[in-house]
Amino acid sequence: MxxxxxxxxxxxxxxxxxxxxxxxxxxxxxxxxxxxxxxxxxxxxxxxxxxxxxxxxxxxxxxxxxxxxxxxxxxxxxxxxxxxxxxxxxxxxxxxxxxxxxxxxxxxxxxxxxxxxxxxxxxxxxxxxxxxxxxxxxxxxxxxxxxxxxxxxxxxxxxxxxxxxxxxxxxxxxxxxxxxxxxxxxxxxxxxxxxxxxxxxxxxxxxxxxxxxxxPPRRNLDLAAVLEPDETAGWLDDPEAVLSLAAPLHRARIAAAVASGQRRVGAAYRRVRVENGLKVQRLEVRFDGLAGCLRTPAGGSSRQYVVVCDQGRARVRRLTGREAARLMGVSDDYRLPSSESATLKLMGDAxxxxxxxxxxxxxxxxxxxxxxxxx
Ligand SMILES: C[S@@+](CC[C@H](N)C(=O)[O-])C[C@H]1O[C@@H](n2cnc3c(N)ncnc32)[C@H](O)[C@@H]1O
Structure with missing residues (x-):
């Protein structure tokens, strides 16, 4: 044309x-x-x-x-x-x-x-x-x-x-x-x-x-490929505070990833679930190479976590705005807002x-x- x-x-x-x-x-x-x-x-x-x-x-x-x-x-x-x-x-x-x-x-x-x-x-x-x-x-x-x-x-x-x-x-x-x-x-x-x-x-x-x-041809990019290097990431000091929210099935997934002896990268969200008639916060984690659907940060629980299991332990951190942009297929020369929450809102809506x-x-x-x- x-x-x-x-x-x-x-x-x-x-x-x-x-x-x-x-x-x-x-x-x-x-x-x-x-x-x-x-x-x-x-x-x-x-x-x-x-x-x-x-x-x-x-x-x-x-x-x-x-x-x-x-x-x-x-x-x-x-x-x-x-x-x-x-x-x-x-x-x-x-x-x-x-x-x-x-x-x-x-x-x-x-x-x-x-x-x-x-x-x-x-x-x-x-x-x-x-x-x-x-x-x-x-x-x-x-x-x-x-x-x-x-x-x-x-x-x-x-x-x-x-x-x-x-x-x-x-x-x-x-x-x-x-x-x-x-x-x-x-x-x-x-x-x-x-x-x-x-x-x-x-x-x-x-x-x-x-x-x-x-x-399209089979996707050849997985979650690990869009993440910042481990050494520059801001890991949570107390990962257990987040990991302990996992329901038994998700806890077992994390334990299996740690026990595998290999580096396993997962994504997790906190969600409110009703258990025995009560609302409880639960961490839900996936290790299938995908992040969950990015959402706009309407409340604290909508921000996605990265879970990395290696060397016999699980580390946890928040997904960054730049990583969210990469998950939307946006190249690194895209100029993001200076605030992390604005970036996550921009990308979560896109x-x-x-x-x-x-x-x-x-x-x-x-x-x-x-x-x-x-x-
Ligand atoms: C689902 S988002 C679309 C984002 C966009 N496709 C992207 O890739 O970034 C919907 C957008 O509609 C805008 N919007 C909502 N109501 C509007 C209105 N009445 N007039 C103009 N824009 C509106 C919001 O500010 C928001 O950016």
């Missing part, structure tokens, strides 16, 4: 979707405009994408007049679980409760001006498939279909590319042709995507496409870069190529 397709990146955070789109093969794509309302995220975006037109503010405050030219693609990583139906039904004030509908208002304005994108991507948590008994997912798909797009959804787990378990939903709307299969294909059309499709109204299913994407790149290479760029050839 000679001219790079242009992208508007909404709910842009630190701009990780744009990193994946820019770095996709076939020349990649250019982010021509980006928006986010959060001041920390906006600062991170500007520090890392100084040449991109960026507007900080509520998406509901934007109009099509703020957006430059005709984008080929619009990307929305709208806030988790925030596709509330109020916006679809209740007018502007009610609409403020669902940021996705602020995005959709802009799509409608662009379309009215003949500037609608050929491809739209909504990235969200898997919970969108079932929230509101499936009505939220149906409302999103119906809006896309009514606007003249064919729609399909893929579940993509970052663990296929990176050492982090992070399943996410990508709803892709396309005008024109794009690579598709005759029916669901593993792993992207998971049983829960298929079930959500089956619940859609007939008129929406009629415009549904099982978008196809190549399965989309994994190689996942976006794979989606762009396998589906979005071929769709845009096909629409240019047809034009």
């Amino acid at each position: 000679s001219i790079r397709p242009t992208v508007f990146e909404f709910f842009a955070g630190g701009g990780l979707a744009g990193l994946g789109l820019d770095g996709a093969g076939m020349g990649g794509m250019d982010v021509a405009f980006a928006n986010d309302m959060d001041s920390m995220k906006s600062a991170a975006f500007r520090a890392n994408h100084p040449g991109t037109a960026f507007r900080q503010g509520d998406i509901w405050a934007l109009t099509a007049a703020d957006l430059p030219g005709r984008p080929d693609l619009c990307w929305a990583s709208s806030p988790c679980q925030d596709v509330s139906l109020a916006g679809a039904r209740g007018g502007l004030e009610a609409g403020r409760s669902g940021a996705f509908w602020g995005f959709w208002k802009l799509i409608q304005e662009l379309q009215a001006q003949g500037r609608g994108p050929r491809v739209i991507v909504l990235e969200n948590v898997i919970g969108l498939l079932t929230s509101g008994q499936g009505r939220d997912f149906a409302a999103v798909c119906a809006a896309m279909v009514q606007a003249g797009y064919r729609v399909g959804a893929l579940e993509m787990d970052a663990a296929l590319w990176l050492p982090q378990s992070r399943p996410r939903l990508f709803v892709v709307a396309v005008q024109g042709e794009a690579p598709q299969a005759a029916g669901p294909i593993a792993p992207f059309h998971s049983p829960r995507v298929v079930a959500a499709h089956d619940r859609l109204p007939e008129a929406v299913r009629a415009a549904w496409a099982w978008w196809s994407l190549p399965t 989309v994994a870069v190689p996942v976006v790149r794979a989606l762009a290479q396998g589906l979005l760029l071929p769709a845009l190529q096909a629409s240019r050839a047809a034009a």
Whole structure:
């Protein structure tokens, strides 16, 4: 493709979707405009994408007049679980409760001006498939279909590319042709995507496409590969204070890792579990080469631990912000916020870069190529 397709990146955070789109093969794509309302995220975006037109503010405050030219693609990583139906039904004030509908208002304005994108991507948590008994997912798909797009959804787990378990939903709307299969294909059309499709109204299913994407080669990176060297890490003085929270199964995993005599690297979270009717803090550890899904640090217990077992002992420390960035596929030249908690929030909210790149290479760029050839 000679001219790079242009992208508007909404709910842009630190701009990780744009990193994946820019770095996709076939020349990649250019982010021509980006928006986010959060001041920390906006600062991170500007520090890392100084040449991109960026507007900080509520998406509901934007109009099509703020957006430059005709984008080929619009990307929305709208806030988790925030596709509330109020916006679809209740007018502007009610609409403020669902940021996705602020995005959709802009799509409608662009379309009215003949500037609608050929491809739209909504990235969200898997919970969108079932929230509101499936009505939220149906409302999103119906809006896309009514606007003249064919729609399909893929579940993509970052663990296929990176050492982090992070399943996410990508709803892709396309005008024109794009690579598709005759029916669901593993792993992207998971049983829960298929079930959500089956619940859609007939008129929406009629415009549904099982978008196809190549399965990536086997991942060759594991958790240990993204960690800082042991000697520079800030180990907890009293690891037992954390390890003692492990339930028997997890305690046994740690003991087996220590007894193996080999260096074993694990990741752990503290979680609140109900045992015998009481809420208790439990440490849950995994040694499968993956970190657990990064989360935003809403409370102290949401920060992930690194557990290293070697030389007959288990050491524990907190995952660092730079390690979190690596778990999202962000290279070390990315400028992180100076505070560790801001970095963890930035990364915990973000989309994994190689996942976006794979989606762009396998589906979005071929769709845009096909629409240019047809034009
Ligand atoms: C799930 S995060 C997306 C992060 C981004 N994809 C990344 O890779 O960093 C959702 C983002 O939407 C922003 N946001 C939430 N409500 C918004 C609104 N009404 N207008 C503009 N941005 C909003 C948040 O600040 C947050 O950065």
